[in-house]
Amino acid sequence: MTRSACLIFNPVAGQGNSDQDLATIKNLLEPELELDIQFTTEEVSGGELARKAVKNNAEMIIASGGDGTVSAVAEALVGTEIPLGAIARGTANAFVNALDIPDSIEAACQVIIEGATKKVDAGMCNGKPMILLAGIGFEADTVEDADRETKNRLGTLAYVLSGLKQLREFEKFETTIETKERVITVEANAITIANAAPSTSVLAHGTAGVIYDDGLLDITIIAAESRTNAIAISYHLLQSASNDEAAERDDIGYLRTNWVKISTNPPQKVVLDGEIIGKTPIEVECIPQGLTVLAPVEPEIQAEEKIEHLSGIKIEPK
Numbered sequence: 174m175t176r177s178a179c180l181i182f183n184p185v186a187g188q189g190n191s192d193q194d195l196a197t198i199k200n201l202l203e204p205e206l207e208l209d210i211q212f213t214t215e216e217v218s219g220g221e222l223a224r225k226a227v228k229n230n231a232e233m234i235i236a237s238g239g240d241g242t243v244s245a246v247a248e249a250l251v252g253t254e255i256p257l258g259a260i261a262r263g264t265a266n267a268f269v270n271a272l273d274i275p276d277s278i279e280a281a282c283q284v285i286i287e288g289a290t291k292k293v294d295a296g297m298c299n300g301k302p303m304i305l306l307a308g309i310g311f312e313a314d315t316v317e318d319a320d321r322e323t324k325n326r327l328g329t330l331a332y333v334l335s336g337l338k339q340l341r342e343f344e345k346f347e348t349t350i351e352t353k354e355r356v357i358t359v360e361a362n363a364i365t366i367a368n369a370a371p372s373t374s375v376l377a378h379g380t381a382g383v384i385y386d387d388g389l390l391d392i393t394i395i396a397a398e399s400r401t402n403a404i405a406i407s408y409h410l411l412q413s414a415s416n417d418e419a420a421e422r423d424d425i426g427y428l429r430t431n432w433v434k435i436s437t438n439p440p441q442k443v444v445l446d447g448e449i450i451g452k453t454p455i456e457v458e459c460i461p462q463g464l465t466v467l468a469p470v471e472p473e474i475q476a477e478e479k480i481e482h483l484s485g486i487k488i489e490p491k
């Protein structure tokens with residue numbers, strides 16, 4: 174029996190040629206899958222289309238668009254067993270990068286055809302599904318500041334530019350972090366609560382790698398004393414993120430927990446998976462294995478070795 178899938182496609186996502194993208198996707202997938210193609214519109218979101226597809230018992234749901242569309246579709250699938258395929262066509266493509274799904278159309282289609290799935294955690298933030306992260310403080314301001322027109326012209330650079338602009342205006346706020354075991358109070362400029370995070374979300378990377386299937390949220394606290402320090406912190410986190418190392422500076426804190434409530438004084442804007450959802454306080458809970466995604470089969474871990482260069486070494490097959 175042929176497998177079937179509902180493809181939810183944003184025809185205005187990203188900077189590429191959507192007609193051509195759709196033709197490529199159909200060429201690659203249609204020999205293997207019976208596709209029911211649904212287009213998002215300004216009025217009908219990917220989330221709405223996905224909820225309809227869930228009701229219609231879709232066998233698989235594929236989201237193709239920017240992070241807005243892919244996250245909205247993913248959120249609708251939290252708590253279901255329906256596998257999500259993701260074909261990223263946006264600017265930052267944080268969702269696929271965070272979950273180790275390839276970001277080219279061809280490779281993403283190949284993953285969908287191969288059909289291997291993995292379970293990843295999701296989260297709930299103030300009752301709303303969260304796949305990647307919630308940001309409080311300058312991360313939230315960065316997102317709000319990167320407008321559509323600038324994003325179209327500059328792509329990812331738009332976020333970096335607005336981030337630098339925000340750093341000039343940053344300030345500290347009183348923060349209370351409540352876990353099931355403790356109440357922590359601290360002065361901070363930014364708090365990130367991550368379930369999964371791409372390396373470009375630098376403020377999420379206090380821990381040594383944000384793990385998306387450990388049943389825990391990774392919380393990073395930034396407490397910079399000056400703007401210069403904030404820039405140094407961002408650079409430090411960028412490096413520790415790319416090396417999968419934990420942050421070592423005294424003005425960066427991190428912890429892991431499965432539930433957290435965060436309040437601030439004064440209240441701060443909160444960005445959830447790229448959208449501003451309001452202000453603090455927030456309550457975030459990890460939903461272990463809440464989402465099934467089509468993802469590349471994990472490569473076998475090869476034991477690393479470097480021996481051939483040793484002088485006089487002999488290596489013989491047994």
Ligand SMILES: Nc1ncnc2c1ncn2[C@@H]1O[C@H](COP(=O)(O)OP(=O)(O)OP(=O)(O)O)[C@@H](O)[C@H]1O
Nearest residue numbers: 183186187213214215238239240241242263264265
């Ligand atoms: N057919 C459509 N016509 C106009 N706007 C649309 C249409 N379909 C979706 N949208 C809008 O697209 C936005 C979601 O875009 P999405 O995140 O998929 O791509 P993007 O904005 O290009 O991605 P990125 O944020 O990575 O740049 C929503 O605001 C939605 O209202």
